Amino acid sequence: MSAIDTNRFREALLEERQRVLGAIENLHEENSGSLTDLSGEETAFDNHLGDTATETYERELDYTLEENSEHVLGEIDAALKRIEDETYGICTNCGRPIPEERLEARPWATLCIDCQRERERR
Numbered sequence: 001m002s003a004i005d006t007n008r009f010r011e012a013l014l015e016e017r018q019r020v021l022g023a024i025e026n027l028h029e030e031n032s033g034s035l036t037d038l039s040g041e042e043t044a045f046d047n048h049l050g051d052t053a054t055e056t057y058e059r060e061l062d063y064t065l066e067e068n069s070e071h072v073l074g075e076i077d078a079a080l081k082r083i084e085d086e087t088y089g090i091c092t093n094c095g096r097p098i099p100e101e102r103l104e105a106r107p108w109a110t111l112c113i114d115c116q117r118e119r120e121r122r
């Protein structure tokens with residue numbers, strides 16, 4: 001028997017999943033919007049060198065954000081699957097229970113704090 005109330009964490013995960021999906025959608029909309037603007041614009045580029053540089057920089061930031069969001073989305077889906085499998089809240093490295101306060105901060109955590117620290121040191 002698990003001492004963890006997985007229902008509560010399932011709800012937190014589903015809520016977070018919605019939030020991340022919304023963020024990804026926003027990023028897609030912003031990206032496709034600026035692409036349309038660029039192709040429709042026929043003014044000479046030399047006048048806008050500064051703007052172009054800034055735009056490229058911002059788009060790169062968006063992509064990084066998007067990658068992170070999709071990464072988190074994958075972790076959330078994996079955590080939901082672990083709830084189904086009744087392995088949720090157990091460290092995937094050492095098999096010990098992950099402290100509940102850690103799960104509250106990161107409901108998709110797969111490692112206990114000790115194993116996480118160990119991994120980050122490598």
Ligand SMILES: [Zn+2]
Binds near residue numbers: 091094
């Ligand atoms: Zn561990």
